[in-house]
Amino acid sequence: MDIAIIGAGAAAVGVLDALAADPRGRGSITVFEPSPHRWRGRPYGPDLDAVLVNAPPAIMSIRHGDFGHFASWLGGAGAAHLDALLERPLVPRALYGRYLEDTAEAATATLRERGREVRIVAERVTGVARTAARLSVTAETGAGAVVDQVVLCVGGGVPDDHYGLAGTRGFIADPYPMERTLGEIPPGSTVAVIGSGLTAVDVVVSLAANGHRGRITLLSRTGMLPHVWQRPVDRRPQHLTAGAVAALEREDGTVALDDLVALLRAELDTAGEDFAGFAADLLAAESEDQAERLRAQLGSVADPAIGRRFLQEAAHMLGPFAWRRLPEPDRDRLRRLRRLITGVASPMVPVNAAILLQLFESGQLGIVSGLRGVKPVDGGFHAYGDAGESVADVVVNAVNPLPQAVPRGAASLIESLIAEELAAPHPSGGLDPADPRVHVVGDLAGGGPFITSSIPGIAAQAASAVGAMLTGPSDRNPIGMPVAP
Ligand SMILES: Cc1cc2nc3c(=O)[nH]c(=O)nc-3n(C[C@H](O)[C@H](O)[C@H](O)COP(=O)(O)OP(=O)(O)OC[C@H]3O[C@@H](n4cnc5c(N)ncnc54)[C@H](O)[C@@H]3O)c2cc1C
Structure with missing residues (x-):
């Protein structure tokens, strides 16, 4: 063959x-x-x-x-x-x-x-x-x-070019490899990064490693950062398992989101953890101050609670199978939480989280949420978000396709x-x-x-x-x- x-x-x-x-x-x-x-x-x-x-x-x-x-x-x-x-x-x-x-x-x-x-x-x-x-x-x-x-x-x-900036001087359409693309950025310039996911984190950390001194702003519709990895634990899921998800499909020919949530709830119940508190903390990611949240998450890397770890694992290990069997309305429910779920499923590593937190605390890094547009103006760029207008010399596209x-x-x-x-x-x-x-x-x-x-x-x-x-x-x-x- x-x-x-x-x-x-x-x-x-x-x-x-x-x-x-x-x-x-x-x-x-x-x-x-x-x-x-x-x-x-x-x-x-x-x-x-x-x-x-x-x-x-x-x-x-x-x-x-x-x-x-x-x-x-x-x-x-x-x-x-x-x-x-x-x-x-x-x-x-x-x-x-x-x-x-x-x-x-x-x-x-x-x-x-x-x-x-x-x-x-x-x-x-x-x-x-x-x-x-x-x-x-x-x-x-x-x-x-x-x-x-x-x-x-x-x-x-x-990466998609959402704001039609391709070819504009000062716009980096694809940041990889960072060694080449970020090397061209003057160390004192103000940099806006479109996106606030893992690629944006890579850009910020690489700018810091290059000794960048100018202000860096993450521009994003949601203004949400990924969660932070927690230290792996020995405990294995007992309820939210491949076998349990396959059994759901055998029984009903489909897999309902509520059934998956029930399996996660059973995991937390077995571990003596509070499901309602866990869910409320996750949803708070959409509105909380991101630097505060980052600080709290860095403080809980070693916390043995299993909720976020098991959810993260399930998203990768069971997600592709379960997703294809979910009814469309359930998939829509998840799509509405896409950014939050992605940030839990693919968190940033603690060493990078610590660099971001330090930059937030020093005032060099900020986030603009509710991003509506980015335009080239007078050799630089203007971005429009919830907090009004901000300016940058360089824009790095860190949007994920x-x-x-x-x-x-x-x-x-x-x-x-x-x-x-x-x-x-x-x-x-x-x-x-x-x-x-x-x-x-x-x-x-x-x-x-x-x-x-x-x-x-x-x-x-x-x-x-x-x-x-x-x-x-x-x-x-x-x-x-x-x-x-
Ligand atoms: C920036 C980035 C970082 C990531 N980091 C991690 C991580 O740390 N951990 C993790 O688990 N996952 C990570 N991922 C997710 C996943 O691991 C990677 O996406 C993984 O490299 C995907 O591998 P791939 O072979 O499918 O695609 P790719 O790595 O993109 O390779 C595809 C290859 O196909 C070639 N190709 C395309 N079209 C043609 C054609 N017509 N003919 C011949 N060749 C062609 C391309 O040149 C390319 O070399 C990351 C993804 C990205 C984008």
Whole structure:
């Protein structure tokens, strides 16, 4: 069986690793990737040391089912990157990229030892077509491959330009890699950052690492920061589990949001924690002063309460399965809380939270909420929000695209898959394979939730795609998520 893997970021590494782990496979593997930073994808290329991964090692393993894989690779080197509050290493994203490279190279070596040809084509794929009983993959300059299976690992989109500022002097449309983009910002200038999520946090922390002295303002519609990671605890969920969610579906053919909330409530009841107080604290994120909240959250990194930890875990581990089975009105209820939920599911790491708090306290950092617009004015920018008008010399776009956005480099490829009826657009975004020989790994998978896939989610999808290629779709894990880190 000949396989084409399109795109070589974390998802492709997960696929190669899962292929290498299964001795049943035969035939060639061709990987297409135009970027010079093969295996690292968009996030994990060379960048400033201040740009860190967003999760501790157990949640950064690209090997499905082996939560210690990244920690073993890191070994003693982790000590140099310890987050004192979290008590876990948080490495620079560029170092994590080396782990992905090493994992891909080890998998390639294993596959070659087993007699499988592994070819890397440094080109963008522009289309896939049916040819007799096989699939023909075409790359930009005409190189290609004729294969039996295609795995799309093309990643997500780039930030939207909500205010039409592209091309304006002083506007940074995409902040990564920060080493290059922020290096151009004069240290005394006033900087406005559009967004207040994890990318905005990366921008602020990187500006601080560069010794930026000017004022920094986060411009956001909600004015809400992500929550702060809490130290991992040994306790495992007993009620809000993959088995319980699958059982709900078996009973009713659907999964209702209220049932999921009841499972979370049962977890808190079992732990002797107050559910109403927990829910009220979460909702307060929408109105509380963000610096105060950050201070309180930094103070509770070691608090053993399980509510937020279990909710965070469930959002990633059970969310993609449950979301696809929720009735539409329940999905709408969650969409209305999108920003809050995203901030709980993907919190900032304590070391970054401490830097933000220090900048808030010194008065160098502020947040404008209710953002309505940003306009270029007299060589600078004016932003309009709840507190009136603010000015900036430089604007950095830290808006996150929706997870199912089509990556720019994959537009013609996806058009061709749809035209050939090999895949179909999902009504709520992303792509559904319409042929058992086509697989999607990563955020482009159709109908997924609004939370960007974490590394364990991507690793689980990769393992599931390899299982489907080797033994057919029945091998798929019904939850599609690892059950416990
Ligand atoms: C900035 C950022 C930071 C993140 N940090 C974390 C984190 O710390 N922890 C965590 O769990 N998750 C994190 N995530 C989420 C998730 O881990 C990453 O999004 C992950 O890298 C996704 O991997 P991917 O392979 O699906 O996509 P990508 O990493 O984007 O890789 C896709 C690759 O496909 C290639 N490609 C696209 N189109 C084509 C084509 N037509 N032909 C050939 N190749 C193509 C691209 O060049 C790219 O290299 C982060 C996401 C972002 C955006």
